[in-house]
Amino acid sequence: MGGKTAFLVFSLEEVTDRQAAEEALRKSERQLRTLTDQLIDVQENERKRIAREVHDSLGASLSALKYKLEDLIHNLPQKDSRQIGETLGSLIPIIQETIGEARRMQNDLRPPLLDDLGILPTLSWLSRRFQKIYSRVTVEQHLEVREEDVPERLKLPIFRITQEALNNIGKHARATQVRISLSREQKKLNLVVRDNGAGINLKGPSKPADWLPGIGLSVMKERTTLSGGSFSFESHPGKGTMIEASWPLNKENSVE
Ligand SMILES: Nc1ncnc2c1ncn2[C@@H]1O[C@H](COP(=O)(O)OP(=O)(O)O)[C@@H](O)[C@H]1O
Ligand SMILES: [Mg+2]
Structure with missing residues (x-):
């Protein structure tokens, strides 16, 4: 009888220990999430500033x-200045190119389109730009929602996730087809970016030996969960890759 009691006390202690450990783990997960949230915020503000x-x-x-x-070129004295004019003139396209480069940087950091016109024109701009750079890839766009169906606070995450998904396709996929879709299904808003490229099995041995995980995927996932959605990544070697982010459109999220 005494032995039984001792055993019971011991198990209770064990249970308490485990509960404490689980609580500590949950606490550090919460802290990590808050920290990531703040990190993303800081990064966005910094991008805006730059x-x-x-x-x-x-x-x-x-x-x-x-x-x-x-x-200066226009007002050069006629005499003996043809060569100077030509040399100076050759600088103009270089400066023009650099202006274009600065504009591209500005757009990547924070597209004014997103704040001025909204997510749909911004996604169209992203796909046009991708199409222009990767001219052998066909980009299909299915934006089946109205601008006002997309809650304001989801617009930045949707943009950043699509931007990173397209970066990944450009960098890793060697795809010939890309499909971006934003749709509303019952009470959910779904963003899907799919390609028919090389794919990868992140858990399997098919990864290249020098492969190192980047932070793109985890940031996409964090952005989705922090904005109340769920994220999935599906990829099969030789078949392509798909990322999906979906958010429930409940009262607080929707504009209805
Ligand atoms: N669309 C894709 N097609 C093929 N591989 C991909 C694709 N997206 C991601 N990957 C693989 O997943 C890895 C992790 O992606 P990510 O976290 O964005 O890191 P990074 O792009 O910096 O390598 C990539 O290194 C790549 O091997
Ligand atoms: Mg990446």
Whole structure:
């Protein structure tokens, strides 16, 4: 009888220990989530600031430089200045190219389109740009929602997730077809980006020997969960890859 009691006390202690350990684990998971949330926030603000800076100082200085140079070429004295004019003139396309580069940087950091016109034009811009760079890939777009069906607070995560998914396709997939879809199914908003490229088995041995995990996938996942959705990544070697993020459209999320 005494032995039995001792055993019971011991198990209770064990249970308490385990509960404490589980609680500690949950606590550190919560802390990690808060930290990631803050990290993403800080990163977004920093990107916004750099985008502004690129636009206001770099972009503005380059435009001023181009203007001055054109002015100078235009007003060169006729005599003996043909060669100088040609040399200076050859700088204009370089400056123009750099202005374009600065604009691309600004757009990647924080596209003004997203704040001014919304997520649908921004996704179209992303696919057009991808199509232009990877001209052998066909990009299909299925945006089957209205702008007002997409809750304001989901627009930035949707943009960033699509941006990273397309970056990954450009970097890793060697695909010929890409499909981006944003649709509403009953009470859910679904974002799916799919390609027919090389695919990967992240758990299997098919990974290249020098393979190192990046942070793109985990940031996509965190962005989705932090905004109340769920994320999945499905990839099969030789068959392609699909990422899916979906958010429940409940009262607090929807604009209805
Ligand atoms: N669309 C894709 N097609 C093929 N492989 C992919 C695709 N997306 C991701 N991967 C694989 O998953 C890995 C992890 O992606 P990610 O976390 O974004 O890191 P990174 O892009 O920096 O390597 C990639 O290194 C790549 O091997
Ligand atoms: Mg990546």
